[in-house]
Amino acid sequence: MIVPPVEELPVQKITEVNKAAFCRLLRRDSMSKLICIDPGHGGYDPGVVAGARESDFNLVVALDLKAELEKDGCRVVMTRTSDTALGNNEKADLQQRCKISDNSGADLFLSIHANAGGGNGAEAYCLSGGQGQIMAAELVECLKPVMGYHGTPVKDGSGLYVVKHTAAPAVLLEVGFMDSSDFKLLAANFHRFGALLAPPLIKFLGGSVTPAVNDKEKGLTMIREGLRLLGG
Numbered sequence: 001m002i003v004p005p006v007e008e009l010p011v012q013k014i015t016e017v018n019k020a021a022f023c024r025l026l027r028r029d030s031m032s033k034l035i036c037i038d039p040g041h042g043g044y045d046p047g048v049v050a051g052a053r054e055s056d057f058n059l060v061v062a063l064d065l066k067a068e069l070e071k072d073g074c075r076v077v078m079t080r081t082s083d084t085a086l087g088n089n090e091k092a093d094l095q096q097r098c099k100i101s102d103n104s105g106a107d108l109f110l111s112i113h114a115n116a117g118g119g120n121g122a123e124a125y126c127l128s129g130g131q132g133q134i135m136a137a138e139l140v141e142c143l144k145p146v147m148g149y150h151g152t153p154v155k156d157g158s159g160l161y162v163v164k165h166t167a168a169p170a171v172l173l174e175v176g177f178m179d180s181s182d183f184k185l186l187a188a189n190f191h192r193f194g195a196l197l198a199p200p201l202i203k204f205l206g207g208s209v210t211p212a213v214n215d216k217e218k219g220l221t222m223i224r225e226g227l228r229l230l231g232g
Ligand SMILES: [Zn+2]
Pocket: 040, 041, 047, 048, 054, 113, 114
């Protein structure tokens, strides 16, 4: 292979755009784990209908969370990104959600829901022990500033299909109750939940909760070093 003289090597001009892309790439490389986000219900199955459709609420929170995580270079797979069901009946739908998670090799499965039954506050369902229980506790804790705290928010999820049947540790999060006074909180804050839920997930996925400044500096150092090696 003939190596061109240093001065003939193309040196890409550093613009704000490719600098940002480079920093994002660095962050993505540092993320070893993958999360599967599952907005509950969809299509013919709206979930709870009380003032709004739970399926719509779940999707907004899930897409906001996806955007928050990807902003920090996290790897995310979604079970749905629009108002669709994943099967012709409940069992097929739930099986497909587990399959998407398993096929992606996800390290964590998070199903997002809103509750019914007249209670208050966030609840998270998981299997006992392990990463699922740790994440369940951290996620309800994150929602505390908006949803408050009521009783024992981490509950046994062994009776829930997606919690039981995903290969990855799983959490089914009920952000709040749609048929209680919680509804006002859910409606007033629905675009805040993604940002509230992101920090412990970013930590789990292998990033730093505030990586932007450090990684940007790291990226710039690498660009400078690359330019130096290229003689630029
Ligand atoms: Zn639900």
